[in-house]
Amino acid sequence: xxxxxxxxxxxxxxxxxxxxxxxxxxxxxxxxxxxxxxxxxxxxxxxxxxxxxxxxxxxxxxxxxxxxxxxxxxxxxxxxxxxxxxxxxxxxxxxxxxxxxxxxxxxxxxxxxxxxxxxxxxxxxxxxxxxxxxxxxxxxxxxxxxxxxxxxxxxxxxxxxxxxxxxxxxxxxxxxxxxxxxxxxxxxxxxxx
Amino acid sequence: xxxxxxxxxxxxxxxxxxxxxxxxxxxxxxxxxxxxxxxxxxxxxxxxxxxxxxxxxxxxxxxxxxxxxxxxxxxxxxxxxxxxxxxxxxxxxxxxxxxxxxxxxxxxxxxxxxxxxxxxxxxxxxxxxxxxxxxxxxxxxxxxxxxx
Numbered sequence: 634x635x636x637x638x639x640x641x642x643x644x645x646x647x648x649x650x651x652x653x654x655x656x657x658x659x660x661x662x663x664x665x666x667x668x669x670x671x672x673x674x675x676x677x678x679x680x681x682x683x684x685x686x687x688x689x690x691x692x693x694x695x696x697x698x699x700x701x702x703x704x705x706x707x708x709x710x711x712x713x714x715x716x717x718x719x720x721x722x723x724x725x726x727x728x729x730x731x732x733x734x735x736x737x738x739x740x741x742x743x744x745x746x747x748x749x750x751x752x753x754x755x756x757x758x759x760x761x762x763x764x765x766x767x768x769x770x771x772x773x774x775x776x777x778x779x780x781x782x783x784x785x786x787x788x789x790x791x792x793x794x795x796x797x798x799x800x801x802x803x804x805x806x807x808x809x810x811x812x813x814x815x816x817x818x819x820x821x822x823x824x825x826x
Numbered sequence: 827x828x829x830x831x832x833x834x835x836x837x838x839x840x841x842x843x844x845x846x847x848x849x850x851x852x853x854x855x856x857x858x859x860x861x862x863x864x865x866x867x868x869x870x871x872x873x874x875x876x877x878x879x880x881x882x883x884x885x886x887x888x889x890x891x892x893x894x895x896x897x898x899x900x901x902x903x904x905x906x907x908x909x910x911x912x913x914x915x916x917x918x919x920x921x922x923x924x925x926x927x928x929x930x931x932x933x934x935x936x937x938x939x940x941x942x943x944x945x946x947x948x949x950x951x952x953x954x955x956x957x958x959x960x961x962x963x964x965x966x967x968x969x970x971x972x973x974x
Contacts, residue, residue: 655862673841686848689854690851697862726876823828
């Protein structure tokens with residue numbers, strides 16, 4: 634069984650120092666490591682693509698702005714997750730982007746849309762698409778807090794509980810039990826279909 | 827019944843294929859290190875009307891008031907969004923001769939302040955922006971990034 638705790642990144646301090654001097658390669662290694670986490674946090678708040686893009690950009694610009702004073706380099710993932718959450722909440726509070734009704738494509742819409750069109754991948758699979766569709770359908774019937782927690786947990790690479798805690802402002806100790814409860818519900822529903 | 831880890835892996839697999847980080851978002855993140863500006867003092871956001879309002883409409887036409895302070899300069903800005911474009915009217919105090927640069931990943935524009943320290947930018951693309959104030963005499967200041 635894979636533990637969903639990732640190892641601390643002892644090299645973060647060194648990579649951050651290099652990035653702080655403008656080292657593009659060092660910076661890109663940070664982005665590549667955490668871009669999916671930042672994106673997943675934004676999407677976990679049900680932000681549309683355009684808003685999630687803005688939150689992601691704002692989060693990365695904020696890191697550049699504070700790259701010299703990130704206090705604990707080993708908590709960089711948590712710092713980014715916290716920043717993405719704050720930017721997402723601030724944007725939601727302002728009422729989201731001014732887009733024509735119907736133009737916004739949220740996470741759900743994107744997935745539902747692409748799951749519905751099996752033309753994209755004709756052979757790979759009908760079977761996989763069916764399994765995905767069933768799984769996704771059940772996922773969508775979970776409570777909002779469960780969907781949000783799981784959306785962050787399925788970031789790639791898998792986030793540490795500390796990062797999930799920062800992303801959702803939840804006590805670290807509550808994540809394991811909540812995860813178990815949410816996945817339990819999901820598995821029961823899948824098992825009964 | 828399938829296991830917890832198997833469910834999570836399957837969901838991660840779906841998200842990876844159906845909701846990956848868009849290429850342009852990843853490219854913007856990789857390019858953002860170019861916005862490092864270690865030579866200018868940071869003017870921090872000291873007030874934001876959007877943070878104190880319970881419900882505000884982004885792009886709804888009501889102005890957002892922002893104040894920044896740093897490097898002995900105060901920069902007050904009123905940002906009004908209409909149909910995705912933002913008008914920014916601002917004032918630098920004390921009013922000293924200065925150039926103001928509106929910086930944004932979607933393009934930068936600049937202007938000079940008038941005799942009373944005022945400046946204006948029109949047609950700003952909504953998104954992350956910051957201001958860089960370059961007094962004719964004295965050190966440059968840039969504001970925190972704000973998402974308009």
